Amino acid sequence: MKTNIFPAIKLTIITLIFFSVVYPALIWAVAQLAPNSGHGEVVTANGKKYYSNIGQTFTEDQYFNSRPSAVGYNAAGSGGSNKGPSNPEYLSVVQARIDTFLVHNPGVSKKDIPVELVTASGSGLDPDISPKAALVQVKRIAAVRKVAEEKVKQIIDSNTEKPLLGLFGPEKVNVLSLNIALEKL
Template sequence: MKNLFIQFRLTIILLVLFCGIYPLAVYAIAQFAPNHGKGETVSVDGKVVGYRRIGQRFNAFNYFWGRPSAVDYNAAGSAGSNKGPSNVEYLQQVQKRIDTFLIAHPYLKKSQVPSDMVTASGSGLDPDISAEAALVQVKRVAGARKLDESKVRQLVESKIYRPVIGTVTVNVLELNLALDELK
């Protein structure tokens, strides 16, 4: 009976700690983060159109496309596909993505398709693509919008993020919003 009382008391203490104090502490710390821990929203004319660090679906020909998502861009269920390069189903899916990309970009060869345009990221929510992936889409986007390719290329170049250490990337949402402002 003595051990049962100790276990009950420990359970109550841990419930209070992990279901009460810990969440409140995380919430309090989040209040010092940008947007009070609700993520970095992107607004146009006062309306939230997306989140800076969460990928979104863009599949219209007049927009730059982002990385494919294994979770259909659902931020509540972030995950990769957990399928490796030896998985037949995964290889078929990647091949289908390559074929779709080549149909939309007939001026490219299969070897010129950037890998990040046909493979999902580990989270399935990557908001960025490589600079190469953005640049190969310039011709399609410029043609769909009837814009000069050099103007669209300049826009892409201006949106490339070049960290001191790490991968050179382009945020697809920010690029597409800037594209909408381009005259």
């Protein structure tokens, strides 16, 4: 019995020290190398500070719409709706988002709406949309702002982030960056 218990206790103590002291210290040290020392990407626009790595709500027609949030974009309460794709309440929420999108974007058909514009992400804080989700909103934004659609498309192109090393992840566009660029027009 002693041959098993003492090694188990030693392993438990070593694991406890590693995962409660060494590993967190290592992660903290790596975070210090990140922009803004791991405190998020802060962007200042019009005298206000925003975090570009946390989703924001944009619902006015002159701006690109963000991905919906199940938590009201509250970073302290990150999470999804926890409702499955067959839940009637969830389906009615998604249908309401589709209907609202179609009202604000005449000329867009239901089948052309990218899924991320009507469903919330798992965290509820996703700051990015796909280039397709941005492009489907160009006509509305150009009309409201009275600018050429090509100018709005150029903003999307210049703010599109490519996959890491051309391999990892999809192309994406940060909605906050897009809307800040629109304000500079």
